[in-house]
Amino acid sequence: MEASSKTSIFVGAIFLVVLAVVPVALFYAGEIFWIDIFTRLVILAIAGTSLYLLLGVAGLPSFGHAAYLGLGAYAVGIPVHYATMGGAEWLASYNGWWQFSLAILVSALFALVTGAISLRTRGVHFIMITMAFSQMIYYALISLEEYGADDGLSVYSPSEFPPLLLDNPIHLYGICFGSLLLVLYVVHRLQHSRFGRVLQAAKQNETRVLASGVNPFKYRLLAYVMAGVIAGYAGALMANFSLFISPDMVEWSRSGELMFMIILGGSQHILGPLVGSSLFILLEFVLSRWSIYWHLPFGIILLLVVLFGRGGIIGMLRRDKQS
């Protein structure tokens, strides 16, 4: 146990150092393409870590987590749209504080309402209902002509956080990476707090939690809202990164990808999503150069990891160390 947690800390430290140094070094060496790849990786890792709070800690397999990425992204895109095109004075703004607050508020509300309903179900039903709610957002966005419907919406100008400039790739990457560190730390603390214990206990044996004197429902709902808020925040970063948003961000297969990343990296360890999203981005990059049908080998690799590497990449590392 001791040895295995040391391995994980070691692997995690390597990942974080690489993420802190490599993209910045490449950028100043003139390889500006790489920072885009790393920024996307880090944003996905933030979203993945928020899903880890549900899936890994609380055992709630939400299959609609991409909805929050979309809500967060449109909370940036829509105010920018009005600020550029005119209209909706109360909403229109380039101000990042306003946009990000909006992203967090909308995500929290959506999570609160849908969570209060979804968390009354278990297992497959929970998976289906969370997916259904996220598809509702998908179809809502597709039918909103005002915001480009399925053509998507350009974000003409990134969020303004003076003196930081989000159109500077290094600044944007710094904010994303700093956010990832903060999210990892917060989720780590949550996981080991009294609150986290209730979630973990309820994941293993709900009846025993009830028989111990705690009704886990409200704790789960709160975790659901927290995860939604973090993912919404990641969505707002995503809008600033890609400067183009579309309903595709919310499609159910995106939620599936988030889940894949966690399973690939290891759903039982806080660094699983980071390792998973890194591998996801790497495989996508390598395989898509090799063939346009890269999803096939990608799927096979995922299948192998799920079949033979229970606990994902981190799980395999930990087992090697133990044996």
Added chain:
Amino acid sequence: MSALSTMGLTKSFGGIIATNNLDLSVKQGSLHALIGPNGAGKTTLISQLCGLLESDSGTVFLYDQDITSMPPAKRVQRGLSRTFQITSVFPEFSAQDNVAFAAQAVAGHSYRFWRPVSKNKTFQQQAGEALARVGLSSRAATSAASLSHGERRQLEIAMVLAAKPKLLLLDEPMAGMGGEESALMVELLQSLKGEVTMLLVEHDMDAVFALADELSVLVYGRLIATGLPAEVRGNPEVQRAYLGAASV
């Protein structure tokens, strides 16, 4: 005074009446054993008492408070804890963490998001004491999944003890145990007598007669006899229905 009593408690599943207009009273400070053949409705009754199963009619009193419609988690906060016929613990937690969680669960709300539980001295100390009480101190760091069946039973007792219950519902704590393990459990329950009021459902007759202050016999959801163990043992109806004339 009764620590726990029921009046006209009833529960049926379709056409089967599992609990039939049952009046039961468990005296404060006593160990009350409940026996009955398979399918007599013992586990159903325990589930009704702890609130995991809703009753069709009748009332349940904890001391003088009507708890009939109180949700299960609240009953635990009021001092009514239970163990399960099939051991119910948290397999991924260590033995220590299992008990620390039980202590945490009755110590107010858990909306505490920052401090690690492992640094909470109160819970850890209560967990240590409860583990020592059941003789599991040396296994504190072992995950519950790696404990033996008997050890998991002991762990479950430690968990309910950490909740500092006034009344304990024990659903077949000796089930599936070997002779030596059973003897340890009898010793443990013996040591709890007087401290906690207990309602014990058990098939192991040696254990029942060694421990019980009072004995009730449940057959088809009805109590056919209640009294001192020796009296009940001699009751002809009980012998016919359950003990079997030859064995007495």
